[in-house]
Amino acid sequence: MPEKRIRVLIAKPGLDGHDRGAKVVARALRDAGMEVIYTGLRQTPEMIASAALQEDVDAVGLSILSGAHMSLVPRVLELLKANGQGEVCVFVGGIIPQEDAQVLLETGVSAVYGPGTPTTKVIADLRDALVAA
Amino acid sequence: MDLIEKAAAGDTLAISRLLSEVENDTPLGQRALDALYPRAGRAIIIGVTGPSGSGKSTLVNRLALALASNPEGNALKVGVLAVDPSSPFSGGALLGDRVRMRDLGTLPNVFIRSMATRGALGGLARAAEGAAQVLDAVAFGIIIVETVGAGQAEVDIARMAHTTVVVEAPGLGDDIQAAKAGILEIADVLAVNKADKPGAEATARSLRVMLEIGTEMMGKEGADDAARWQIPLVMTCALDGAGVDELKNAIWSHQRWLNAHGGMEARNRARASDALERAAREHLFREWRQGLRDDVYRAVVDEVVAHRISPRKALERLLKT
Numbered sequence: 491m492p493e494k495r496i497r498v499l500i501a502k503p504g505l506d507g508h509d510r511g512a513k514v515v516a517r518a519l520r521d522a523g524m525e526v527i528y529t530g531l532r533q534t535p536e537m538i539a540s541a542a543l544q545e546d547v548d549a550v551g552l553s554i555l556s557g558a559h560m561s562l563v564p565r566v567l568e569l570l571k572a573n574g575q576g577e578v579c580v581f582v583g584g585i586i587p588q589e590d591a592q593v594l595l596e597t598g599v600s601a602v603y604g605p606g607t608p609t610t611k612v613i614a615d616l617r618d619a620l621v622a623a
Numbered sequence: 624m625d626l627i628e629k630a631a632a633g634d635t636l637a638i639s640r641l642l643s644e645v646e647n648d649t650p651l652g653q654r655a656l657d658a659l660y661p662r663a664g665r666a667i668i669i670g671v672t673g674p675s676g677s678g679k680s681t682l683v684n685r686l687a688l689a690l691a692s693n694p695e696g697n698a699l700k701v702g703v704l705a706v707d708p709s710s711p712f713s714g715g716a717l718l719g720d721r722v723r724m725r726d727l728g729t730l731p732n733v734f735i736r737s738m739a740t741r742g743a744l745g746g747l748a749r750a751a752e753g754a755a756q757v758l759d760a761v762a763f764g765i766i767i768v769e770t771v772g773a774g775q776a777e778v779d780i781a782r783m784a785h786t787t788v789v790v791e792a793p794g795l796g797d798d799i800q801a802a803k804a805g806i807l808e809i810a811d812v813l814a815v816n817k818a819d820k821p822g823a824e825a826t827a828r829s830l831r832v833m834l835e836i837g838t839e840m841m842g843k844e845g846a847d848d849a850a851r852w853q854i855p856l857v858m859t860c861a862l863d864g865a866g867v868d869e870l871k872n873a874i875w876s877h878q879r880w881l882n883a884h885g886g887m888e889a890r891n892r893a894r895a896s897d898a899l900e901r902a903a904r905e906h907l908f909r910e911w912r913q914g915l916r917d918d919v920y921r922a923v924v925d926e927v928v929a930h931r932i933s934p935r936k937a938l939e940r941l942l943k944t
Contacts, residue, residue, distance in 0.1 A: 494647045495714070495739070520715035521646040524910045527737050529723035541721060544734050545637040 492565075494502065495525040496620055499547045501538045502531050503562045505552055511583055512553035518609035518614070535562060539569035542578060548599075548620050549579040551612075559586055567598050579619045583607070625803045628692050630761050631662065635734070638761055642736055645753040656753050659760035664891070666702075666759035669765045669874060670744060670784030675772025677792040678816040680705065681722035681861035682870075683769050688726050689871050690765050691733050700763030704755060706748045709739040716740075720769060734763065736844060744872045746770040746777025752898065755783065773806055774845070776834065781809035782897055785875045788812045791830065793822035807833065810854055812873045818858040818866060830856055852880050869897055 493572050500516045502509055508530055516526045527545050529538070550570070554562060563582055570578050582594060583603040591602040601615050626644070629637035644652035646897040669911050671679050671686075683703060691701045705720035716739035716743045727733045738748035747770055748754070755766050770780050789810035807813075813834075833855055859866035881887040912920075923937045932940070 497643075503631050516717055520710060520717045521713050523713045523715040525709075525716045525718060525737075525739050527718045529728075530719075534729075539723075539733075542923075543635055544736055546636075546641055546643045605857060615732070 495615065496549070497527065497545060497547045498524050498549045498569075498616070499527045499529065499542050499545060500551045500553070501529045501533045501541070502553045503533050503535055503538055503566065504556045504558045506554070506556040506621060507531055508555050509553065511550075511555075511580070515551060515553070515583060515612060516584060518613060522534060522613045524616075535565040535569055538566055539573055539575075541591060542570060542575060543573045549580060549581065552580065552582045552595055554584040554586070556583065557585070559584065560590055563594055564597055579616065581612070581615070583612075626651065627658050627806070630655070630757070631659065632760060637755065638734070639736070642754050644756055645739075646738065646748070646750040648750070649679045652753070658758060658906055659757060663756045663759035666755070666763055666766050667786070667878060668755060668759075668768060668784045670770065670780035670787040671815075672773045672777065672780050672787065673790030673794055673814075674792070674808075677772075677795065678771075679769050680720040681721075682814065682816055682859060682867075683767055684724040684726055684792055685859075685861050685864050685867040686870060687733055688723070688730075689769055689867050691730055693899075700734070700762060701759035702739055702755075702763035702766045703727065703733065703769065704734040704748075704751055704758075704766065705735060705769045706738050706740060706746070706751060706771050707743050711742075711819065714741075714782075724835050725924045734758065735879040740771060743779075744771040744777075745779030747779045747783065752783055758866065766885075778809050781895060785881060785887065786811045786815055786874050788874065789848060790814045790816050791826060792817045793820045793826045795826075796827060813854055813856045813868065813869055813876045814859050815867075816859045816861055818860045819862075823858065825859060827856060842860065844890050850884055852877065852886075856879060898912075 499517055500512050502512050505560060510583060516528050517538055519526045527541065527547065529541055538550065552566060559582065565579060568592055579600045580598065581601040581603065583598055585603050586604065603612060626641055630641045642656050644655060664760055671683055673679055688700050690699065691857050707716055707718045707720060709716045716926055718739060719736035721735060722734055733780055736754060738751060738754060741749045744750045751768060755768060758766050768780060768784060769773055770777060787809050789806055791813065813830055815823055815830065816824060834856065857866055857873050858868045859870055923941055925935045926932045
Protein backbone atom coordinates (compact mmCIF):
# COMPACT_ATOMS: atom_id res chain seq x y z
CA MET A 491 0.00 0.00 0.00
CA PRO A 492 1.26 3.48 -0.71
CA GLU A 493 2.59 5.53 2.15
CA LYS A 494 4.48 8.72 2.72
CA ARG A 495 8.19 8.30 2.03
CA ILE A 496 10.91 10.74 2.95
CA ARG A 497 12.13 12.39 -0.27
CA VAL A 498 15.63 13.84 -0.33
CA LEU A 499 17.41 15.75 -3.08
CA ILE A 500 21.16 15.15 -3.19
CA ALA A 501 22.96 17.76 -5.25
CA LYS A 502 26.46 18.93 -5.97
CA PRO A 503 26.54 22.66 -6.51
CA GLY A 504 29.59 24.35 -7.92
CA LEU A 505 32.45 23.17 -10.00
CA ASP A 506 34.33 20.42 -8.19
CA GLY A 507 34.02 17.03 -9.82
CA HIS A 508 34.34 14.74 -6.84
CA ASP A 509 30.98 13.10 -6.18
CA ARG A 510 31.86 9.97 -4.28
CA GLY A 511 30.65 11.42 -0.99
CA ALA A 512 27.33 12.44 -2.53
CA LYS A 513 26.89 8.96 -4.01
CA VAL A 514 27.67 7.25 -0.70
CA VAL A 515 25.07 9.36 1.11
CA ALA A 516 22.51 8.87 -1.68
CA ARG A 517 22.98 5.12 -1.53
CA ALA A 518 22.79 5.03 2.28
CA LEU A 519 19.55 7.02 2.32
CA ARG A 520 18.08 4.74 -0.32
CA ASP A 521 18.94 1.72 1.82
CA ALA A 522 17.26 3.46 4.74
CA GLY A 523 14.02 3.44 2.74
CA MET A 524 14.07 7.01 1.50
CA GLU A 525 13.47 8.20 -2.06
CA VAL A 526 16.61 9.99 -3.17
CA ILE A 527 16.61 12.27 -6.18
CA TYR A 528 20.17 12.50 -7.41
CA THR A 529 21.01 15.38 -9.71
CA GLY A 530 24.67 14.86 -10.53
CA LEU A 531 27.56 17.27 -10.82
CA ARG A 532 27.87 21.00 -11.43
CA GLN A 533 24.45 22.22 -10.44
CA THR A 534 23.71 25.89 -10.03
CA PRO A 535 21.70 26.99 -6.97
CA GLU A 536 18.86 27.79 -9.41
CA MET A 537 18.85 24.23 -10.77
CA ILE A 538 18.86 22.82 -7.24
CA ALA A 539 15.99 25.01 -6.05
CA SER A 540 13.99 24.23 -9.17
CA ALA A 541 14.52 20.48 -8.68
CA ALA A 542 13.55 20.73 -4.99
CA LEU A 543 10.36 22.53 -5.99
CA GLN A 544 9.30 20.11 -8.72
CA GLU A 545 10.18 17.05 -6.63
CA ASP A 546 8.47 18.30 -3.44
CA VAL A 547 11.36 17.09 -1.30
CA ASP A 548 11.51 17.08 2.47
CA ALA A 549 15.26 17.63 2.57
CA VAL A 550 18.13 18.83 0.40
CA GLY A 551 21.67 17.54 0.88
CA LEU A 552 24.45 19.64 -0.65
CA SER A 553 27.89 18.18 -1.20
CA ILE A 554 30.60 20.82 -1.59
CA LEU A 555 34.35 20.35 -1.67
CA SER A 556 35.30 23.39 -3.70
CA GLY A 557 35.38 25.94 -0.88
CA ALA A 558 32.55 27.95 -2.39
CA HIS A 559 30.07 26.92 0.31
CA MET A 560 29.71 30.41 1.80
CA SER A 561 28.23 31.74 -1.41
CA LEU A 562 26.45 28.62 -2.72
CA VAL A 563 24.64 27.47 0.43
CA PRO A 564 23.02 30.79 1.41
CA ARG A 565 21.89 31.23 -2.21
CA VAL A 566 20.17 27.82 -2.17
CA LEU A 567 18.47 28.67 1.15
CA GLU A 568 17.31 32.00 -0.27
CA LEU A 569 15.84 30.42 -3.41
CA LEU A 570 14.08 27.68 -1.45
CA LYS A 571 12.50 30.33 0.76
CA ALA A 572 11.45 32.39 -2.27
CA ASN A 573 9.72 29.30 -3.68
CA GLY A 574 7.76 28.76 -0.46
CA GLN A 575 9.97 25.87 0.66
CA GLY A 576 11.61 27.55 3.63
CA GLU A 577 10.73 24.59 5.84
CA VAL A 578 12.79 22.12 3.78
CA CYS A 579 15.64 20.66 5.82
CA VAL A 580 19.00 21.55 4.25
CA PHE A 581 22.19 19.72 5.23
CA VAL A 582 25.71 20.15 3.93
CA GLY A 583 28.54 17.67 3.53
CA GLY A 584 32.13 18.27 2.50
CA ILE A 585 35.20 20.14 3.57
CA ILE A 586 33.76 22.98 5.63
CA PRO A 587 35.94 24.86 8.18
CA GLN A 588 34.55 24.96 11.72
CA GLU A 589 33.86 28.71 11.77
CA ASP A 590 32.04 28.54 8.42
CA ALA A 591 29.98 25.61 9.64
CA GLN A 592 28.88 27.70 12.59
CA VAL A 593 27.73 30.52 10.33
CA LEU A 594 25.88 28.12 8.02
CA LEU A 595 24.08 26.54 10.97
CA GLU A 596 23.02 30.01 12.12
CA THR A 597 21.65 30.87 8.67
CA GLY A 598 19.33 27.88 8.69
CA VAL A 599 21.28 24.80 7.66
CA SER A 600 20.23 21.84 9.81
CA ALA A 601 23.59 20.05 9.89
CA VAL A 602 27.12 20.18 8.47
CA TYR A 603 28.98 16.89 8.04
CA GLY A 604 32.73 16.56 7.60
CA PRO A 605 34.71 13.67 6.13
CA GLY A 606 34.33 10.39 8.00
CA THR A 607 30.81 11.06 9.28
CA PRO A 608 29.02 7.71 9.55
CA THR A 609 26.03 7.56 7.20
CA THR A 610 23.98 6.21 10.11
CA LYS A 611 24.32 9.63 11.73
CA VAL A 612 23.01 11.40 8.63
CA ILE A 613 20.05 9.02 8.51
CA ALA A 614 19.26 9.38 12.20
CA ASP A 615 19.48 13.20 12.06
CA LEU A 616 17.19 13.34 9.03
CA ARG A 617 14.63 11.08 10.64
CA ASP A 618 14.71 13.16 13.82
CA ALA A 619 14.32 16.41 11.91
CA LEU A 620 11.58 15.21 9.58
CA VAL A 621 9.52 12.84 11.66
CA ALA A 622 9.37 15.27 14.59
CA ALA A 623 8.28 18.06 12.24
CA MET B 624 -7.67 28.84 -1.94
CA ASP B 625 -7.00 25.21 -1.20
CA LEU B 626 -4.23 23.16 -2.74
CA ILE B 627 -6.38 21.85 -5.59
CA GLU B 628 -7.50 25.33 -6.65
CA LYS B 629 -3.97 26.68 -6.40
CA ALA B 630 -2.67 23.84 -8.55
CA ALA B 631 -5.42 24.38 -11.08
CA ALA B 632 -4.37 28.02 -11.24
CA GLY B 633 -0.87 26.92 -12.19
CA ASP B 634 1.02 27.37 -8.88
CA THR B 635 4.13 25.18 -9.19
CA LEU B 636 4.52 24.43 -5.49
CA ALA B 637 0.84 23.47 -5.25
CA ILE B 638 1.15 21.19 -8.29
CA SER B 639 4.22 19.57 -6.79
CA ARG B 640 2.56 19.05 -3.38
CA LEU B 641 -0.55 17.68 -5.04
CA LEU B 642 1.55 15.14 -6.93
CA SER B 643 2.89 13.94 -3.57
CA GLU B 644 -0.65 13.61 -2.20
CA VAL B 645 -1.63 11.58 -5.24
CA GLU B 646 1.49 9.47 -4.99
CA ASN B 647 0.84 8.79 -1.31
CA ASP B 648 -2.81 8.03 -2.10
CA THR B 649 -4.03 10.33 0.68
CA PRO B 650 -7.69 11.39 0.98
CA LEU B 651 -6.69 14.81 -0.41
CA GLY B 652 -4.92 13.12 -3.33
CA GLN B 653 -8.00 11.06 -4.10
CA ARG B 654 -10.22 14.12 -3.85
CA ALA B 655 -7.88 16.00 -6.19
CA LEU B 656 -8.10 13.27 -8.83
CA ASP B 657 -11.90 13.35 -8.62
CA ALA B 658 -12.02 17.13 -8.79
CA LEU B 659 -9.49 17.49 -11.60
CA TYR B 660 -10.73 14.67 -13.83
CA PRO B 661 -13.18 16.83 -15.80
CA ARG B 662 -10.33 19.22 -16.64
CA ALA B 663 -8.03 16.44 -17.86
CA GLY B 664 -8.10 14.58 -21.16
CA ARG B 665 -6.50 17.19 -23.36
CA ALA B 666 -2.80 16.36 -22.99
CA ILE B 667 -0.86 14.23 -25.43
CA ILE B 668 0.86 11.48 -23.48
CA ILE B 669 4.09 10.17 -24.94
CA GLY B 670 5.62 7.04 -23.43
CA VAL B 671 9.35 6.39 -23.66
CA THR B 672 10.53 2.91 -22.80
CA GLY B 673 13.36 0.51 -23.56
CA PRO B 674 16.18 -1.39 -21.89
CA SER B 675 18.39 0.07 -19.15
CA GLY B 676 21.27 1.99 -20.62
CA SER B 677 19.67 2.53 -24.02
CA GLY B 678 19.71 6.28 -23.33
CA LYS B 679 16.06 6.94 -22.52
CA SER B 680 16.66 9.82 -20.09
CA THR B 681 19.17 11.55 -22.34
CA LEU B 682 16.78 11.21 -25.26
CA VAL B 683 13.87 12.53 -23.15
CA ASN B 684 16.05 15.51 -22.27
CA ARG B 685 16.49 16.27 -25.98
CA LEU B 686 12.91 15.51 -26.91
CA ALA B 687 11.39 17.63 -24.14
CA LEU B 688 13.72 20.46 -25.06
CA ALA B 689 12.61 20.27 -28.70
CA LEU B 690 8.92 20.06 -27.78
CA ALA B 691 9.09 22.85 -25.22
CA SER B 692 10.93 25.28 -27.42
CA ASN B 693 9.27 24.56 -30.72
CA PRO B 694 5.99 22.70 -30.48
CA GLU B 695 3.53 22.65 -33.34
CA GLY B 696 1.54 25.83 -32.99
CA ASN B 697 1.66 27.70 -29.69
CA ALA B 698 4.05 27.14 -26.77
CA LEU B 699 3.00 24.12 -24.78
CA LYS B 700 3.89 23.21 -21.25
CA VAL B 701 5.78 19.92 -21.11
CA GLY B 702 5.60 17.61 -18.11
CA VAL B 703 8.08 14.77 -17.63
CA LEU B 704 7.37 11.83 -15.33
CA ALA B 705 10.59 9.86 -14.90
CA VAL B 706 10.16 6.49 -13.23
CA ASP B 707 12.94 4.52 -11.53
CA PRO B 708 12.61 1.36 -9.44
CA SER B 709 11.98 1.18 -5.69
CA SER B 710 14.10 -1.30 -3.79
CA PRO B 711 12.02 -4.37 -2.95
CA PHE B 712 14.07 -4.66 0.25
CA SER B 713 14.20 -1.20 1.80
CA GLY B 714 11.40 0.46 -0.17
CA GLY B 715 13.85 3.27 -0.87
CA ALA B 716 14.85 4.42 -4.33
CA LEU B 717 17.60 6.25 -6.11
CA LEU B 718 15.97 8.39 -8.73
CA GLY B 719 18.69 9.42 -11.15
CA ASP B 720 16.93 10.49 -14.33
CA ARG B 721 17.46 14.17 -13.60
CA VAL B 722 21.20 13.68 -14.02
CA ARG B 723 20.56 13.37 -17.78
CA MET B 724 17.98 16.14 -17.93
CA ARG B 725 20.24 19.07 -17.15
CA ASP B 726 18.92 21.20 -20.00
CA LEU B 727 15.37 21.11 -18.67
CA GLY B 728 15.83 21.93 -15.00
CA THR B 729 15.21 25.65 -15.13
CA LEU B 730 12.99 26.02 -18.21
CA PRO B 731 9.79 27.79 -17.10
CA ASN B 732 7.48 25.60 -19.20
CA VAL B 733 8.99 22.22 -18.29
CA PHE B 734 8.19 20.33 -15.11
CA ILE B 735 10.07 17.14 -14.23
CA ARG B 736 8.94 14.77 -11.53
CA SER B 737 10.89 11.66 -10.54
CA MET B 738 8.74 8.80 -9.33
CA ALA B 739 9.64 5.51 -7.68
CA THR B 740 7.74 2.38 -8.74
CA ARG B 741 6.67 1.66 -5.11
CA GLY B 742 6.04 -1.99 -5.79
CA ALA B 743 4.42 -1.77 -9.23
CA LEU B 744 5.91 -4.27 -11.68
CA GLY B 745 4.78 -3.12 -15.10
CA GLY B 746 7.54 -0.54 -15.58
CA LEU B 747 5.53 2.40 -14.26
CA ALA B 748 5.05 3.94 -10.82
CA ARG B 749 1.87 2.98 -8.98
CA ALA B 750 0.67 6.55 -9.23
CA ALA B 751 2.00 7.43 -12.70
CA GLU B 752 -1.48 7.53 -14.20
CA GLY B 753 -2.76 9.80 -11.43
CA ALA B 754 0.28 12.07 -11.68
CA ALA B 755 -0.22 12.40 -15.44
CA GLN B 756 -3.84 13.26 -14.85
CA VAL B 757 -2.89 16.06 -12.46
CA LEU B 758 -0.43 17.54 -14.97
CA ASP B 759 -2.99 17.15 -17.75
CA ALA B 760 -5.60 19.00 -15.69
CA VAL B 761 -3.28 21.89 -14.86
CA ALA B 762 -2.66 22.62 -18.53
CA PHE B 763 0.39 20.62 -19.48
CA GLY B 764 -0.16 19.97 -23.18
CA ILE B 765 2.44 17.25 -23.49
CA ILE B 766 3.35 14.68 -20.88
CA ILE B 767 6.37 12.46 -21.44
CA VAL B 768 6.42 9.34 -19.29
CA GLU B 769 9.74 7.56 -19.05
CA THR B 770 9.51 4.01 -17.71
CA VAL B 771 12.08 2.12 -15.69
CA GLY B 772 14.63 0.23 -17.75
CA ALA B 773 12.30 -2.26 -19.35
CA GLY B 774 13.00 -5.58 -20.98
CA GLN B 775 10.29 -7.78 -22.31
CA ALA B 776 7.25 -7.61 -20.10
CA GLU B 777 6.97 -4.07 -18.76
CA VAL B 778 4.32 -2.96 -21.19
CA ASP B 779 1.94 -0.94 -18.99
CA ILE B 780 3.12 2.21 -20.71
CA ALA B 781 1.32 1.24 -23.92
CA ARG B 782 -1.99 1.35 -22.07
CA MET B 783 -1.23 4.75 -20.65
CA ALA B 784 0.40 6.59 -23.57
CA HIS B 785 -1.08 7.79 -26.84
CA THR B 786 2.25 7.31 -28.57
CA THR B 787 4.84 4.86 -27.27
CA VAL B 788 8.47 5.29 -28.28
CA VAL B 789 10.65 2.22 -27.76
CA VAL B 790 14.33 3.12 -27.48
CA GLU B 791 16.85 0.47 -28.45
CA ALA B 792 20.63 0.72 -28.59
CA PRO B 793 23.33 -1.29 -30.35
CA GLY B 794 24.82 -4.30 -28.62
CA LEU B 795 21.83 -5.32 -26.54
CA GLY B 796 20.51 -8.35 -28.41
CA ASP B 797 20.29 -10.21 -31.70
CA ASP B 798 17.44 -10.48 -34.19
CA ILE B 799 15.65 -13.18 -32.21
CA GLN B 800 15.24 -10.73 -29.33
CA ALA B 801 13.47 -8.49 -31.81
CA ALA B 802 11.01 -11.26 -32.67
CA LYS B 803 10.00 -12.04 -29.09
CA ALA B 804 6.70 -10.88 -27.78
CA GLY B 805 6.58 -7.88 -25.53
CA ILE B 806 8.18 -4.54 -25.68
CA LEU B 807 8.67 -4.24 -29.45
CA GLU B 808 5.02 -5.00 -30.00
CA ILE B 809 4.00 -1.89 -28.15
CA ALA B 810 6.16 0.47 -30.21
CA ASP B 811 4.41 3.17 -32.22
CA VAL B 812 7.81 4.64 -32.98
CA LEU B 813 11.16 2.87 -32.76
CA ALA B 814 14.30 4.80 -31.95
CA VAL B 815 17.75 3.27 -32.31
CA ASN B 816 19.75 5.48 -30.01
CA LYS B 817 23.56 5.77 -29.79
CA ALA B 818 23.53 5.79 -33.59
CA ASP B 819 27.18 6.88 -33.55
CA LYS B 820 28.22 3.59 -31.91
CA PRO B 821 29.45 0.59 -33.90
CA GLY B 822 26.67 -1.90 -34.52
CA ALA B 823 23.89 0.69 -34.63
CA GLU B 824 23.23 -0.03 -38.31
CA ALA B 825 23.07 -3.78 -37.63
CA THR B 826 20.60 -3.23 -34.78
CA ALA B 827 18.46 -1.03 -37.02
CA ARG B 828 18.62 -3.65 -39.78
CA SER B 829 17.36 -6.50 -37.62
CA LEU B 830 14.56 -4.30 -36.26
CA ARG B 831 13.60 -3.29 -39.81
CA VAL B 832 13.41 -6.95 -40.80
CA MET B 833 11.00 -7.60 -37.94
CA LEU B 834 8.88 -4.63 -38.95
CA GLU B 835 8.77 -5.87 -42.57
CA ILE B 836 7.78 -9.39 -41.53
CA GLY B 837 5.00 -7.88 -39.43
CA THR B 838 3.74 -5.80 -42.33
CA GLU B 839 3.77 -8.77 -44.73
CA MET B 840 1.85 -10.96 -42.30
CA MET B 841 -0.82 -8.35 -41.75
CA GLY B 842 -1.04 -7.85 -45.51
CA LYS B 843 -1.87 -11.55 -45.93
CA GLU B 844 -4.56 -11.26 -43.29
CA GLY B 845 -6.16 -8.71 -45.56
CA ALA B 846 -5.71 -5.67 -43.35
CA ASP B 847 -6.12 -2.42 -45.21
CA ASP B 848 -2.68 -1.01 -45.99
CA ALA B 849 -3.70 2.62 -46.05
CA ALA B 850 -5.40 2.45 -42.67
CA ARG B 851 -2.48 0.76 -40.96
CA TRP B 852 0.17 2.61 -39.00
CA GLN B 853 3.64 1.91 -40.40
CA ILE B 854 6.02 1.98 -37.43
CA PRO B 855 8.84 4.36 -38.30
CA LEU B 856 12.40 3.64 -37.22
CA VAL B 857 14.48 6.66 -36.32
CA MET B 858 18.21 6.74 -35.70
CA THR B 859 19.10 9.08 -32.86
CA CYS B 860 22.15 10.18 -30.95
CA ALA B 861 20.81 11.74 -27.77
CA LEU B 862 24.22 13.04 -26.72
CA ASP B 863 24.55 15.46 -29.62
CA GLY B 864 20.86 15.64 -30.55
CA ALA B 865 21.15 14.05 -33.98
CA GLY B 866 17.85 12.58 -35.17
CA VAL B 867 15.76 14.23 -32.43
CA ASP B 868 13.83 16.35 -34.93
CA GLU B 869 13.03 13.20 -36.94
CA LEU B 870 11.86 11.53 -33.72
CA LYS B 871 9.63 14.49 -32.95
CA ASN B 872 8.20 14.41 -36.46
CA ALA B 873 7.56 10.67 -36.19
CA ILE B 874 5.62 11.25 -32.95
CA TRP B 875 3.53 14.00 -34.55
CA SER B 876 2.83 11.77 -37.58
CA HIS B 877 1.57 9.08 -35.25
CA GLN B 878 -0.64 11.64 -33.48
CA ARG B 879 -2.10 12.72 -36.82
CA TRP B 880 -2.67 9.09 -37.80
CA LEU B 881 -4.44 8.40 -34.48
CA ASN B 882 -6.71 11.37 -34.99
CA ALA B 883 -7.44 10.47 -38.59
CA HIS B 884 -8.26 6.82 -37.93
CA GLY B 885 -10.13 6.96 -34.63
CA GLY B 886 -7.14 5.57 -32.79
CA MET B 887 -7.18 8.34 -30.21
CA GLU B 888 -10.76 7.58 -29.26
CA ALA B 889 -9.97 3.86 -29.07
CA ARG B 890 -6.93 4.39 -26.87
CA ASN B 891 -8.74 6.76 -24.54
CA ARG B 892 -11.61 4.31 -24.24
CA ALA B 893 -9.30 1.40 -23.44
CA ARG B 894 -7.50 3.53 -20.89
CA ALA B 895 -10.68 4.67 -19.19
CA SER B 896 -12.06 1.18 -18.96
CA ASP B 897 -8.72 -0.04 -17.65
CA ALA B 898 -8.69 2.63 -14.94
CA LEU B 899 -12.20 1.76 -13.89
CA GLU B 900 -11.34 -1.93 -13.74
CA ARG B 901 -8.27 -1.23 -11.62
CA ALA B 902 -10.21 1.00 -9.24
CA ALA B 903 -12.87 -1.70 -8.92
CA ARG B 904 -10.32 -4.39 -8.22
CA GLU B 905 -8.62 -2.36 -5.50
CA HIS B 906 -11.89 -1.30 -3.93
CA LEU B 907 -13.51 -4.72 -3.95
CA PHE B 908 -10.38 -6.34 -2.60
CA ARG B 909 -10.13 -3.81 0.23
CA GLU B 910 -13.79 -4.18 1.15
CA TRP B 911 -13.59 -7.93 1.10
CA ARG B 912 -10.37 -8.08 3.09
CA GLN B 913 -11.62 -5.63 5.70
CA GLY B 914 -14.72 -7.75 6.17
CA LEU B 915 -12.64 -10.81 7.03
CA ARG B 916 -11.37 -11.52 10.51
CA ASP B 917 -7.57 -11.68 10.62
CA ASP B 918 -7.51 -15.01 12.43
CA VAL B 919 -9.85 -16.58 9.88
CA TYR B 920 -7.68 -15.27 7.04
CA ARG B 921 -4.49 -16.44 8.69
CA ALA B 922 -5.88 -19.91 9.33
CA VAL B 923 -6.67 -20.32 5.64
CA VAL B 924 -3.23 -19.01 4.65
CA ASP B 925 -1.77 -21.68 6.99
CA GLU B 926 -3.69 -24.35 5.09
CA VAL B 927 -2.26 -23.10 1.80
CA VAL B 928 1.25 -22.91 3.22
CA ALA B 929 0.95 -26.53 4.34
CA HIS B 930 -0.23 -27.49 0.83
CA ARG B 931 -3.45 -28.94 2.21
CA ILE B 932 -5.60 -26.79 -0.07
CA SER B 933 -4.78 -24.82 -3.19
CA PRO B 934 -5.01 -21.01 -3.24
CA ARG B 935 -8.11 -21.27 -5.43
CA LYS B 936 -9.87 -23.60 -2.98
CA ALA B 937 -8.80 -21.32 -0.15
CA LEU B 938 -10.48 -18.40 -1.86
CA GLU B 939 -13.68 -20.42 -2.33
CA ARG B 940 -13.71 -21.15 1.37
CA LEU B 941 -13.11 -17.52 2.31
CA LEU B 942 -15.82 -16.31 -0.02
CA LYS B 943 -18.29 -18.56 1.80
CA THR B 944 -17.42 -17.22 5.27
